[in-house]
Amino acid sequence: METLKAEFRIGAVTPEQFPNTMYPEIAFTGRSNVGKSSMLNNLVNNKNLAKVSSTPGKTQQINFFLIEDRWMFADLPGFGYAKVSKKDREKWLHLNMEYLATREQLVLTCLLVDSRHDPMKTDLAMMEWLENNERQFVVILTKCDKISQNDVDERVEQIRGLLQHCEYAIDVIPYSSTKNIGRNNLLGLLRRSL
Ligand code: GTP
Ligand code: MG
Numbered sequence: 001m002e003t004l005k006a007e008f009r010i011g012a013v014t015p016e017q018f019p020n021t022m023y024p025e026i027a028f029t030g031r032s033n034v035g036k037s038s039m040l041n042n043l044v045n046n047k048n049l050a051k052v053s054s055t056p057g058k059t060q061q062i063n064f065f066l067i068e069d070r071w072m073f074a075d076l077p078g079f080g081y082a083k084v085s086k087k088d089r090e091k092w093l094h095l096n097m098e099y100l101a102t103r104e105q106l107v108l109t110c111l112l113v114d115s116r117h118d119p120m121k122t123d124l125a126m127m128e129w130l131e132n133n134e135r136q137f138v139v140i141l142t143k144c145d146k147i148s149q150n151d152v153d154e155r156v157e158q159i160r161g162l163l164q165h166c167e168y169a170i171d172v173i174p175y176s177s178t179k180n181i182g183r184n185n186l187l188g189l190l191r192r193s194l
Contacts, residue, residue, distance in 0.1 A: 001180065005068050006044040011061040015098045019064050024194045025072040025105040029096060030112030031122060032078030035142035035177060039112065040065070040075055042177035043187065050075050060092065062099055071194055072105065080122040100135060108136050108170075108193050110186075115141035115155050115174060119162070131166045138171045138189060139163070145176035 012018050028036045037050035050063060063075040076099065077092040084092075100109065109130055113123045130137040139159050144152045152174045163169040171189060175182035 001045050003045040006046055006049050007066045009064040009066050011063045013061045018103065021072060021105065023070060023072045023105065024107045025074055025103065026190060027074045027076055027106055027109045028112065029076040029109060030078065031080045034078065034112045034114050036075055036078065036112050038177040039142065039175060040073060042183060062095060101133065108138065110140050111137050112140045112142050115144040115152060116147055131168050134168060136168050136170055138173060141172065141174045143176065144174040144181055145179040
């Protein structure tokens with residue numbers, strides 16, 4: 001499997017700390033525990049780049065990574081985890097939205113949604129927000145190794161149906177970080193959009 005050069009740059013807890021770089025940037029967002037950090041590690045083929053945890057809410061800041069000396073990846077804090085205090089949840093949501101609303105370098109947002117369940121309200125709200133704010137996005141259906149191919153296909157069709165009138169939704173990609181499913185597909189898409 002091809003390895004991408006990847007360097008951690010900074011973990012930002014406020015917008016002032018977002019790095020002042022010129023590279024095109026790709027953001028990874030989605031509910032807590034959906035598999036963002038795992039996917040990032042899988043994409044670059046380095047298990048130790050982003051911290052993976054079975055405890056939701058692990059990533060509490062926006063982590064910026066320089067990839068192949070020419071793109072940035074931004075791992076956003078997961079939203080919507082009930083066991084985190086309301087104040088912290090609001091803080092993270094604010095940081096997420098501040099980033100998505102203002103970041104000029106952002107060229108594509110990967111919205112990760114768990115393939116095993118119907119999309120949750122927060123997932124739908126994020127799709128709607130990205131569309132309304134004219135931010136190009138791709139929906140990644142994570143952990144698809146945990147369900148049958150038939151169920152994966154049905155989930156893809158369901159999400160495609162939801163997004164059929166969205167101008168800014170460019171694709172729906174089933175993904176598994178443990179089985180390397182969707183990796184080539186997503187890497188190809190990223191390379192084309194940069
Ligand atoms: P936060 O940082 O808390 O927002 O979580 P996250 O979205 O970064 O999720 P993370 O990558 O830390 O993964 C959460 C859990 O899901 C871990 O136990 C992972 O091992 C597991 N996981 C992630 N991706 C996959 C996958 O493709 N397949 C399977 N079976 N498990 C996965
Ligand atoms: Mg994470």
